[in-house]
Amino acid sequence: MARIASRDFDTADRLHSAAIHLLRRLRREDTATGLAPARLSALSVLVFGGPMNLTALAAAEQVQPPTMTKVVQALEVGGLVRREADAADRRGSTLIATARGRRILEEGRRRRVTRLAEELQALPASEHAILEEAAAILERLGGGGPRLGGGRRTGATR
Amino acid sequence: MARIASRDFDTADRLHSAAIHLLRRLRREDTATGLAPARLSALSVLVFGGPMNLTALAAAEQVQPPTMTKVVQALEVGGLVRREADAADRRGSTLIATARGRRILEEGRRRRVTRLAEELQALPASEHAILEEAAAILERLGGGGPRLGGGRRTGATR
DNA sequence: AACTTTAGTTAGCCTTGCTAACTAGTTTAT
DNA sequence: ATAAACTAGTTAGCAAGGCTAACTAAAGTT
Numbered sequence: 001m002a003r004i005a006s007r008d009f010d011t012a013d014r015l016h017s018a019a020i021h022l023l024r025r026l027r028r029e030d031t032a033t034g035l036a037p038a039r040l041s042a043l044s045v046l047v048f049g050g051p052m053n054l055t056a057l058a059a060a061e062q063v064q065p066p067t068m069t070k071v072v073q074a075l076e077v078g079g080l081v082r083r084e085a086d087a088a089d090r091r092g093s094t095l096i097a098t099a100r101g102r103r104i105l106e107e108g109r110r111r112r113v114t115r116l117a118e119e120l121q122a123l124p125a126s127e128h129a130i131l132e133e134a135a136a137i138l139e140r141l142g143g144g145g146p147r148l149g150g151g152r153r154t155g156a157t158r
Numbered sequence: 159m160a161r162i163a164s165r166d167f168d169t170a171d172r173l174h175s176a177a178i179h180l181l182r183r184l185r186r187e188d189t190a191t192g193l194a195p196a197r198l199s200a201l202s203v204l205v206f207g208g209p210m211n212l213t214a215l216a217a218a219e220q221v222q223p224p225t226m227t228k229v230v231q232a233l234e235v236g237g238l239v240r241r242e243a244d245a246a247d248r249r250g251s252t253l254i255a256t257a258r259g260r261r262i263l264e265e266g267r268r269r270r271v272t273r274l275a276e277e278l279q280a281l282p283a284s285e286h287a288i289l290e291e292a293a294a295i296l297e298r299l300g301g302g303g304p305r306l307g308g309g310r311r312t313g314a315t316r
Numbered sequence: 317a318a319c320t321t322t323a324g325t326t327a328g329c330c331t332t333g334c335t336a337a338c339t340a341g342t343t344t345a346t
Numbered sequence: 347a348t349a350a351a352c353t354a355g356t357t358a359g360c361a362a363g364g365c366t367a368a369c370t371a372a373a374g375t376t
Contacts, residue, residue: 211323211324212323212324213324223325224324224327226324227324227325227326247322247323249322249323249324250322250323250324251323251324
């Protein structure tokens with residue numbers, strides 16, 4: 001419990017608030033995918049992070065396994081994800097995004113990110129550069145941080 | 159539908175992802191308040207935005223009125239919000255955070271933001287400055303943007 | 317007075333999160 | 347080699363938070 005400088009506190013407060021409002025705006029674009037948020041996000045991990053088992057996916061999404069069981073089941077029913085048995089360990093299986101899953105995700109990602117990208121276009125180059133650097137810093141902040149074995153995620157949309 | 163430069167797209171993608179991961183981490187601190195996220199957020203609007211009716215609160219939270227009805231009812235039961243009849247218009251009432259509501263919110267906000275502030279402390283001043291500027295840019299991006307009558311929010315934690 | 321609009325609620329649904337308790341494989345230790 | 351312990355995943359059951367549709371009641375308009 002180190003003492004926190006008020007400047008850190010202020011910046012944290014504003015970043016926090018900005019992140020909340022940003023995501024609220026972007027989330028509206030997701031409705032066009034026809035996929036609920038948790039499903040979209042899990043699918044994204046499979047598309048960008050590659051095949052993995054349910055436990056790993058739950059950890060990546062920071063939810064408990066039973067929660068992920070339901071999400072994956074819905075994705076399977078929708079034909080967006082399939083399971084492949086692992087001969088070496090028959091307790092579980094590997095989850096893989098189907099071609100359809102990849103396509104839908106890619107379209108959704110384009111819509112969502114396009115919305116933000118349109119906003120970015122209006123910015124002068126100097127401000128754009130700041131946001132670019134900020135994204136990199138924030139990614140490191142979390143990744144190098146406390147819990148979660150999440151150093152190996154690639155360019156996930158999520 | 160202007161053409162989007164791929165640089166805008168990439169930055170948008172990374173910002174989006176960074177925002178998601180940031181909020182996931184911070185949300186964990188909220189459990190200590192004993193309040194579920196939507197309740198905490200609605201209470202925050204009442205504390206920082208001042209008294210308002212249910213419709214205005216729903217709009218501020220970007221949810222539909224029936225959703226806010228439930229959230230407010232829970233806050234009332236917990237003694238964190240009270241209603242005051244408006245003599246001029248008896249259809250609705252004004253929602254006001256109680257002293258207890260304000261105290262709980264303030265404690266929660268401190269915990270949550272402190273978590274992020276601790277992470278910020280580890281950064282060199284140059285990176286801290288970038289995040290500070292980024293927060294300001296993002297606030298403007300949304301505020302000056304499309305919908306929502308949200309120009310008048312003060313320093314809301316949410 | 318009749319119509320329209322606005323504020324809010326109720327009912328009923330779905331999704332997403334949790335914990336507890338379980339099955340079924342795998343690994344470790346005796 | 348068998349018992350014990352651990353790991354992967356599911357089921358059951360609950361709560362929160364989101365929605366739409368349909369309603370009541372008050373206010374405002376014609």
